[in-house]
Amino acid sequence: MSELPGDLKFTKEHEWLRQEEDGTVTIGITDHAQSALGDLVYVELPEVGQEVEAGGEMAVVESVKAASDVYAPIAGEVVAVNEGLADDPEKINGDAYGDGWIVRMRPSNDDAETLTPDEYQEFLDELEE
Amino acid sequence: MGNKTPLFQCHVDAGAKIVDFGGWDMPLHYGSQLEEHHVVRNSAGAFDVSHMTVVDVGGADAKIFLQALLANDVARLKEEGKALYSAMLNDEGGVVDDLITYYLGPDRYRVVVNASTRDKDLAWINAQARAFNVEIEERSNLAMIAVQGPTARELAADILDPAWREAALALRPFFGLEAGDWFIARTGYTGEDGWEIMLPSEEAAEFWENCSRAGIQPIGLGARDTLRLEAGLNLYGSDMDESVSPLEAGMGWTIAWEPEDRKFVGRTALETMRENSQRQKFSGLLLEGKGVLRDHMRVVVGGRADGEITSGGFSPTLQRSIAMARLPAGDYDSAKVDVRGRLLDVRVVKLPFVRNGKTKIEL
Numbered sequence: 001m002s003e004l005p006g007d008l009k010f011t012k013e014h015e016w017l018r019q020e021e022d023g024t025v026t027i028g029i030t031d032h033a034q035s036a037l038g039d040l041v042y043v044e045l046p047e048v049g050q051e052v053e054a055g056g057e058m059a060v061v062e063s064v065k066a067a068s069d070v071y072a073p074i075a076g077e078v079v080a081v082n083e084g085l086a087d088d089p090e091k092i093n094g095d096a097y098g099d100g101w102i103v104r105m106r107p108s109n110d111d112a113e114t115l116t117p118d119e120y121q122e123f124l125d126e127l128e129e
Numbered sequence: 130m131g132n133k134t135p136l137f138q139c140h141v142d143a144g145a146k147i148v149d150f151g152g153w154d155m156p157l158h159y160g161s162q163l164e165e166h167h168v169v170r171n172s173a174g175a176f177d178v179s180h181m182t183v184v185d186v187g188g189a190d191a192k193i194f195l196q197a198l199l200a201n202d203v204a205r206l207k208e209e210g211k212a213l214y215s216a217m218l219n220d221e222g223g224v225v226d227d228l229i230t231y232y233l234g235p236d237r238y239r240v241v242v243n244a245s246t247r248d249k250d251l252a253w254i255n256a257q258a259r260a261f262n263v264e265i266e267e268r269s270n271l272a273m274i275a276v277q278g279p280t281a282r283e284l285a286a287d288i289l290d291p292a293w294r295e296a297a298l299a300l301r302p303f304f305g306l307e308a309g310d311w312f313i314a315r316t317g318y319t320g321e322d323g324w325e326i327m328l329p330s331e332e333a334a335e336f337w338e339n340c341s342r343a344g345i346q347p348i349g350l351g352a353r354d355t356l357r358l359e360a361g362l363n364l365y366g367s368d369m370d371e372s373v374s375p376l377e378a379g380m381g382w383t384i385a386w387e388p389e390d391r392k393f394v395g396r397t398a399l400e401t402m403r404e405n406s407q408r409q410k411f412s413g414l415l416l417e418g419k420g421v422l423r424d425h426m427r428v429v430v431g432g433r434a435d436g437e438i439t440s441g442g443f444s445p446t447l448q449r450s451i452a453m454a455r456l457p458a459g460d461y462d463s464a465k466v467d468v469r470g471r472l473l474d475v476r477v478v479k480l481p482f483v484r485n486g487k488t489k490i491e492l
Binding site for chain 1: 146157158161162163351355419420421423442443450469
């Protein structure tokens with residue numbers, strides 16, 4: 001499995017967060033998550049402008065196998081969604097940390113519980129055991 | 130740890146994602162299930178189906194035994210090598226399993242049943258066999274490799290023993306051939322042309338590697354499922370089980386009602402069900418918009434009882450979601466499916482969706 005990008009934060013629900021310079025946060029699912037799900041065939045995105053709570057349902061990713069909810073790791077307003085996923089959900093399989101981003105949010109507070117890349121890697125290693 | 134086929138190590142070495150499949154450790158895919166699906170539709174792929182159960186039925190009563198055991202009639206097998214798809218029913222007319230029977234020769238038949246139902250099938254077959262002069266022999270020493278796709282036979286012919294090559298290529302659809310201790314049949318579970326090849330376990334790995342070298346790519350069971358769904362082929366445990374009659378699982382065509390005096394297990398129950406005009410029907414569904422239909426989703430048909438999706442998923446060929454479903458009786462060509470709380474429009478279509486690489490429904 002590829003190395004985890006150092007500029008990201010992670011969650012135990014296998015999501016990643018990138019703090020952008022304009023104060024927004026970009027969110028996606030991790031490479032581990034896309035690999036476990038298999039080829040993605042459909043992504044249900046939230047509306048731009050929608051307010052989501054931390055832990056609330058934010059998106060649905062559907063693979064050849066099953067549908068999985070993506071929960072918002074932070075509370076805030078959705079300011080952008082990755083429209084490209086509508087026609088090409090496999091972008092998540094191909095580039096989970098880049099082209100496969102899912103939403104961009106403006107956080108309403110910043111008390112998110114996240115893991116550093118090292119902590120997430122440790123968490124993955126424990127799952128493997 | 131589950132059971133392993135003779136090809137298990139080949140799968141691991143090829144980087145397969147291994148999953149439990151009815152107690153067997155089997156390859157789900159070797160990287161991309163979608164790509165593997167397209168390989169079978171467009172060229173040729175090889176499946177390890179060695180987990181399936183092969184049972185030879187022989188003896189003076191072999192024919193009349195199978196005539197009593199199966200809802201289809203092995204008397205239809207007049208030419209050696211011919212195959213017959215059938216349900217094996219319980220007394221209530223529910224499906225114990227679906228299977229293929231090959232007529233090997235006088236008093237000799239070969240039956241292939243599902244892996245996940247092996248134990249109960251063998252118990253059932255042996256119990257039914259008590260009143261007959263037959264020998265039932267499980268052939269657990271045989272591996273099975275299916276090569277499927279428009280170029281599969283051509284490519285696989287080159288790696289067969291030259292002695293059998295010509296005869297194998299001359300096989301008509303739904304016929305098999307005993308080739309020494311191998312068995313080659315022009316059957317499959319993908320909706321494409323191809324062969325299912327049974328061979329001694331110890332020869333399986335070599336043939337599997339030869340398939341790869343010949344350009345027949347390894348395909349996991351994930352793609353096998355989407356291929357059979359597109360082809361409108363039933364999956365035991367999803368589309369039918371012991372609580373479902375073949376009449377409500379799209380298998381009516383496999384019931385041999387004639388001759389009327391052939392008594393087979395489940396016949397009396399089926400005859401009663403046949404009279405019921407309100408019995409459910411079995412159809413395909415095509416999702417009109419975006420989303421994915423899944424097993425067990427509720428189908429809503431205006432003014433009628435609800436139906437249920439028995440197998441649903443994404444069709445890589447159609448690039449749309451499709452399903453097979455048990456639906457209320459009646460004539461209608463649209464319905465709605467409860468997809469995670471939202472009612473989405475579906476079209477009710479005739480199966481199959483795809484056959485021999487061609488889309489059989491209008492999109």
